[in-house]
């Protein structure tokens with residue numbers, strides 16, 4: 001660094017006065033007007049204060065002095081009859097400005113320090129190896145280390161074992177890319193407490209230092225975990241409830257079906273009864289006609305086969321398929337009708353399927369579930385017709401193709417659904433029947449909309465209800 005004197009010597013406005021101590025013997029430098037100082041007494045050119053200082057200098061009582069002279073500031077040196085006057089007016093100004101900015105800087109620094117210390121986040125400054133150079137109070141409190149202790153630590157050594165390597169990488173990444181944000185890790189405090197933290201690092205290239213902001217997210221994570229658990233419990237509850245409902249719906253459908261079986265079997269059982277009575281009559285005869293016996297056997301077998309077939313139909317119906325399979329919509333609808341045919345006949349209800357010709361009705365999905373939906377709808381339509389004692393009961397099933405979708409309409413003339421029941425019919429356990437379960441339509445909606453990704457809608461027509469099922473071909 002240049003010494004103050006060297007700086008002064010290089011300043012242009014210096015004046016040299018030669019003097020015996022009383023009178024000016026020569027003037028060099030400065031303004032031309034200074035020439036007239038020659039032969040004047042020192043006492044006369046300076047004011048009292050300045051003169052006193054200059055005299056002191058002459059007597060070598062001080063090395064240098066500062067004086068005000070002719071409206072400017074000088075620093076004066078004396079050496080073998082020569083006074084050197086260095087104009088330090090501008091130096092003075094600069095110095096005072098410097099002092100002022102230094103003061104401002106200090107207050108800024110204090111301000112910044114206060115911000116750092118008041119921040120509700122850990123703020124620290126690291127060197128390029130991650131060693132701590134500074135940490136605010138918050139960080140110190142969070143990690144339970146004093147600043148003195150932190151100097152011998154790095155952000156890597158404060159990580160839990162599994163996060164040491166990632167922390168090192170984070171520091172390197174911050175240096176490489178300028179910043180590294182929201183890096184989540186586990187820190188270990190002095191007393192061994194594990195803290196979940198989110199760190200953001202910014203590299204200050206000019207200083208080769210890293211600013212690190214640390215937020216404690218332990219509570220957030222705990223809260224998230226709690227929430228996750230709650231959701232899991234809720235989902236489990238719902239799944240359980242859903243399973244119970246599925247089970248109930250199967251039971252309800254089974255109940256309705258047993259009614260159906262009873263109807264399907266009534267007629268063949270009657271016939272068998274009659275045949276058995278006939279057999280008793282035959283057995284009392286001496287000569288048993290083998291040919292006749294064979295005929296009876298064939299008829300009995302036919303009835304039994306029919307009964308066995310109905311049971312097969314029902315058991316197929318209740319088999320649970322877990323995997324999607326390709327099935328034919330029309331066939332499924334016909335299967336469902338077959339199960340309830342006898343009842344429909346008993347109530348003299350006509351059922352008719354209408355479909356677009358040459359329509360490929362194969363679809364991928366759960367055939368049994370779909371059949372259950374159709375059966376429930378036909379059953380509902382039938383019960384509506386029966387309960388209102390409608391003459392000429394009719395159920396129509398219309399299969400259409402609408403763009404990429406299949407649309408299946410199930411229409412009846414059973415009088416429809418009342419305005420106040422309409423919003424409730426898909427609710428679980430809503431029923432208007434004495435022995436109803438109220439689960440059929442709820443389950444139908446779940447099957448069509450959740451399992452088959454379709455839509456199930458209802459409307460009243462002028463004579464009854466119309467249920468519309470929409471399905472995508474390859475849902």
Ligand SMILES: Nc1ncnc2c1ncn2[C@@H]1O[C@H](COP(=O)(O)OP(=O)(O)O)[C@@H](O)[C@H]1O
Nearest residue numbers: 380381384416425431432436437438440441465
């Ligand atoms: N086709 C229909 N015509 C008139 N009302 C119907 C029809 N389908 C359903 N409903 C009404 O919706 C209710 C709920 O039907 P559902 O969920 O199948 O249960 P359940 O058949 O056990 O009553 C029925 O009780 C009935 O009031």
Ligand SMILES: [Mg+2]
Nearest residue numbers: 376380440441
């Ligand atoms: Mg029903």
